[in-house]
Amino acid sequence: MDEVKMEKLKIQLQQLMNKSHEFLHKIPPTQLYAAIGAVLFTIFFFSIVRLFKRGSSNTVVLTGLAGSGKTVLFYQLRDGSSHQGTVTSMEPNEGTFVLNSETTKKGKIKPVHIVDVPGHSRLRPKLDEFLPQAAGIVFVVDAVEFLPNVRAASEYLYDILTKASVVKKKIPLLLLCNKVDKVTAHTKDFIRKQLEKEIDKLRTSRTALSSADVTNEYSLGVPGEAFGFHQCYNKVTVAESSGLTGDISQLEQFIRDYIKA
Template identity: 90%
Template sequence: MDKEKMEELKIQFQQLLNEAQEFVHKIPPTQLYAAIGVVVFTIFFFLIIRLFKRRSSNTILLTGLSGSGKTVLFYQLRDGSSHQGTVTSMEPNEGVFILNSETSKKGKIKPVHIVDVPGHSRLRPKLDEFLPQAAGIVFVVDAVEFLPNVRAASEYLYDILTKASVVKKKIPLLILCNKVDKVTAHTKDFIRRQLEKEIDKLRTSRTALSSADIANEYTLGVPGEAFVFSQCHNKVTVAEASGLTSDISQLEQFIREYVKA
């Protein structure tokens, strides 16, 4: 583009700018302010919508100790298949699908991203990879073998509840007491009380550590009071299920509460 055309464009642009300024000066101040207000509100409104959509997630994490039945629950949610015995996973099982119980429903149903995180202690750091996108966490507990594992389960649960990514986002957590079809299974109320007692002991011992050791953790509970899950920064609920008998309605209810169909 030569200099003459550049000069011509500059002149035209200046004329348009002058005309725009004259037009704005002719508008009464009240109307001008109102128009500016509408524009600002519209921009703000669309930014909020975009932010909300960006933060909405369809990811649900299944976690807990090894042998608690997480992988069986994963397959029950996905296709309703029944796995006999223990199904051990050393790598995360994940999939995006419509819940098996909803496949017969008409209309558009939002699929869910389910991640079954291995419960082995060396593989638990994999949970951190998925937490930023989690809409909810399901902590699975073996209701039959609960008492021998109550300390280990409480330590793992404590670690989850004090993670900054969980606390800041207030990720809801469901403690799912699995295998309740067994005669020797403990009730969800018993399991809840025992976990609260163990976590109360843990927070006493862990808060005695140096600040450097707990730099990445949040504290749990209210000082001077016995710990209960209602004191947590995020919502914690307790429910029951049986993966082997396909009794997972309370689990599905939790999922659909936080991943709208």
């Protein structure tokens, strides 16, 4: 019985193909080409729309070592408050809002989705959940306690800059030197140079990668040359901020450079 059904199905399919063939032959070539062109254009159009939607993310990820001031910056962006100065987050802070400095502006302003990822080493894997949707990454550095933490900051930054999810999408990164209002704060140029030196050392120590690591990690810099952030696959810029005083204009500018209002 099954063989009989299969034979009938084959005959029906053959008849359908014959009718389709006859139908196509009856259509004038110009109309046929126009129809094919319309189908191809429609496929192309929807492909472009899907690509645009993927590239129009409004997510910015704040990350960095614990204690660098990420959460204070989050609250400054959201409501202009330092949240009483010291905040330690063990879970990501998330919010979609118009930047506090833009609330008085007239007209429609695009909200921003800000994610503050905890800096504790055990909680950093949470960063991977948000990177694929990020339009920008802000790596926050404590400009006051920078030198004691330069090695740890360099390792964390190196890991981010070599992640496939960051490299393939060329997600821009802002190296934000926070707490610059303090007298003992280091300058952004000093911090940039020290991080470049440390990352240069890391390149040497991580040349012997296992085959499992190679699939997930890209190399940094140019062989035979000292490392500089300008050699990264994605754009890296350096700026300053003070979460406590509310001086976050350079952070806001970075956000609006990649998420148009």
